[in-house]
Amino acid sequence: MKGPRKDNPSSIFYWKDYENDEGLRISSLAAQGLWMRLLCVAAKAEPYGYILVNGADIGVTGAARLGSVTEDEAQILMAELERNGVFSRDRKGRAFSRRMVKDAAIRKKNANNGKKGGNPALGVSAGKERENEGSLNPPLNPPVKAPYPLPHSQEKKEEEEEEEYAQATSSLSDADRLLLDVTQAVGLRSGRIPTYWMPPAATLHVWRWVTDLGLDPARIVDAARQSRAGHPEPPGGPKALDGVMKRLAAELSAPPMQIPPAATGGRNERPIFDRTINQLADRLSDGSVQLDHSSRDPWKAGTR
Template sequence: MSARRWAKFWWQDWQRDPALRMCSLAARGAWIEMLFLMADANPVGHLLVNGRTPNMRQLAAVLGCSEKDANKLVAELEENGVFSRSDDGTIYSRRMVRDKVISDEASANGKKGGNPQIKPKKSSKVKPEEDEGLTPSLNQEPTPPLKHQEAEADTEADIHSLTTFESERASSDASPGQAVAVALKPAKAKRACRLPENWQPSSEQIEFARENGVDPVKTAAVFRDYWLGVPGEKGRKLDWDATWRNWVRRDTSMRSPPPRRTQSDRRAAVNQAWAGVPDIEGV
């Protein structure tokens, strides 16, 4: 029995895996059963039972189907690139092997005290005269202001307002002749993100679509379904507003067709043309 009795399972990754979606329902069911065996194997992620690769008859017994059906299901999974094989032909899950490496690395760092790339902060010692409320000397370096921990979703405007507030506060609290050092945290680079599942176009986006002759309702439905179905990094964008504008500009299929001229319109055009022709009899 493996020491790992549970693991993280990402539902959306399973549903949006294009290789897995091309397989039949029976093949996907066989794959999840094979993943159960891989999670209990050593090394983790490889299709092994007691350290040995099961033959097709043994795998069929585990899957609960005939040997012929087991061969068919495994061939379907391999044809669509769901799994890989090691040099000796053992089936393994790329995702499970990669997650195991990351987990082992994190566990090793934890035993050493944490991530080695994060340097611990040095504790600042308080001098007796500071503790007593006396004015610090000019040669003494001022205590840097407290740095705020940023949330993952902080915007550039939030960061700018925070640093501006710290600068003004440090300047107002400084006494004459005292050097003040304000540690400003650089703004984070904007990170790409996926389109929210409940995304709807804003009023500005709807107006932009109408100005370009595009139906905003139909275009938004196609836009949302398309980008929610794009897997991996290709489905992440830095600026979804710009992506929407480019989509609208390229969209010609949703443009409203020109109004069709009726028989009465053609007659009115002919009558208007003849109206400018002089009467021959009256010449």
């Protein structure tokens, strides 16, 4: 998907949309400044809208150099932007601006429609296209909204383009989503994120609770939330929750508790216990046994 010419010094910028982006507005001023530098890179990238240089992801090192900060600071700022939904990643893990990718898709569709006279419903045949090639008087554009349904082929093409964009703007991976849910469950919703909660190390750590311990992500998030309720401050990293997750896995994998038989002779003494209780009840009812109410132990009995 091609964007503007790389030597084009300008492009359309939607200031209102930029200002109304809630995820960007709640981000720190440093993160907002870094994002603007990243947009400059995305405007010249191929594909358009992706934060790439010469087709390669710039990574934390490149972001640090763009923002004139250390790599640790750049990692924190990038995680903050991603956590607040300022940018997305495709299936290859490449960061991109959703708005710029969408604009590129619209430009591509408009360019293809322009070759047919500007209206996708025009349906010019192949012979007419050859006839109009090189003509100084191309056909006039009909109204943008045609009063009749689009041809089936055009509808199918639009569906394919929408599917392509949906794949490009797909949500986070399961591991990234789990890390985001856990950090929110322990109270890390805004501000600076501790180093040990930063991806990708933290992402791999929390995902091991699924692969190694066999826990369901929903149970993991619930356990993290319950653990946070018992502490005044969020944990310093996912490693602090390892004990919680291991105990949860042990509880879920433990077999049902069974009452073992009595140690004497391997017999089940429940009938003997029940018979003794019944005999004591009978003796209390006929007065042969009395409770010593003056004792600290109310069950200390004395016989007549």
